[in-house]
Amino acid sequence: MARATTTGGGQLTFFDLERESADRRSADDEDRFDRSLFDTTMVVVDLETTGGSSATDRITEIGAVKIRGGEVIGEFATLVDPGCRIPPKIVTLTGITEAMVSDAPEIGAVLPSFVEFARGAILVAHNARFDMGFLRSNANRLGIDWPFHTSLCTVTLARRILTRDEAPSVRLSALADLFDVSVRPTHRALDDARATVEVLHRLLERVGNQGVGTYRELTAYLPRSDPRLRAKRSLAQGVPSRPGVYLFRGPSDEVLYVGTAVDLRRRVLSYFTGSDPRRRMGEMVSVATRIDHVECAHGLEAGIRELRLLAAHAPAYNRRSTQPHRGWWVVLTGERFPRLKVSRTPTDDCVGPIGNRSTAATIADLIGGAAGLRSCTGRSGSASHHWCRSEAAGGPRIGGCAAASDRPLTLPDYLPRVAAVRDLMTGESDEILGILTDRLAQLSDAQMFESAARHRDRLSATIDVLARCQRLSALCRIAELVVARPDDQRGWELAVIRHGRLAGAGVARRGVAPMPVVQTLIAAAETVTPGSGPLFGAPAEEPALLYRWITEPGARIVAASEPFVLPGACAQRWSAWSRTAHDARETRRRAG
Structure with missing residues (x-):
């Protein structure tokens, strides 16, 4: 049996007395869907939140019960600091006050623990759209992998199994009264999850004698949002149960959608059940006239082929990776006195790609300023020297040219600065990063905290871009x-x-x-x-x-053919510094 609960000031503690198998299945491995419901591990979850919108409201409590074979094998429960005010009506409904969550863990600490607790199980919730929406939204916001692509809703199950006369309402409290469960729902997460477990067991008893013995049979038994989807299952004929990539094609043979799976047949068939929460997927399936597939040796090959097909076809219903060469690069120009600029085209002396042009420009300004490269674009000086005098009288000011001086700069003066930037890009030297961290310390010592925070965030973004580019460059060479x-x-x-x-x-x-x-x-x-x-x-x-x-x-x-190594002074060495900076920025954002 496993149990997680809150102790003392709301800190999360986790005790697992029954470990799930160390051999975790991938999200696409749906073998468990054909397993007997009696032998299937399910995690019944319930949330308390500050409101009804997963985009603007936050989670205040998570409660979950892990079940298999009709027995409870684990529980997970914790309060969550939402990082915002809890409305009075929510306090009245749940009894969860701001004082109760003031020293509870934040969702960023709780959600990874919940994912591990539930990994390999099928998630169940009463009104699953609400709970799954909050969990998925927070996982996306925090960059946490969300391995649960299907869920079971006891509201939908109750409406399918029970008659209106028997159950005029399918609210959890009404079903708890109908089935006379031992744990009453209280608008607290763990109590409501325990009540949902009993309701789920009673509902499954009703369908056991109707030929419903597996999760797949259960979902097929449930009503569908659009019966026309099921009528198109014939499109999946000939799709094998192998790893690979699938392509939905439209009436003009155009590629509508590209996806990847470790079991092509099962993944493709899932599109005709109506269980996908993305509305555009139902629209895509209704338009599709054919499904092509490419078998692959393993998941990596499938993932790579998916990227290439997305780039080749730019399908209308895919939202990512359709423009693989899009992005911005911070490049050294080929001028006699080089400077940094933002470009769509990479050169031999550049770093990127960077998704946002503004971020790329900020990184160029930061590196160029620290190295003393010119930022002015007009002609100043001659072929043998550079002289920016616009700021020379009082020295460079914020936004001015970093190469401004009271005398002309010759090539021997200037080229070491260019070499320092090249060395930073290639990982041969991180001297410029040291200069930038010293600048951060100076701003902090001068109590210019707002400027220090902005400098910290820019430096952290610079480190991340440099480290990523150097890692990938080490592989690509x-x-x-x-x-x-x-x-x-x-x-x-x-x-x-x-x-x-x-x-x-x-x-x-x-x-x-x-x-x-x-x-x-x-x-x-x-x-x-x-x-x-x-x-x-x-x-x-x-x-x-x-x-x-x-x-x-x-x-x-x-x-x-050659060693796979990172440069000795690569930005990866600064990754711990960057993570600390990210954490500080997130803390500041929540506080503000």
């Missing part, structure tokens, strides 16, 4: 890298990577010698011609996905 990772069947997933792009993928099944498979993959791998820029022409999302895959636990380098 390698002509050939072969990596193996163990699969869940004691075999090996294999990838041949050339200049930051996947050139070949395969698997060595359990009992098969992997090295002959590796040699065959290398021989058949795609030829990659490197391009220009720090990523050698690769779109940033592909090497980023590859980098995550090859740096996760269990990955092993089988062969490499």
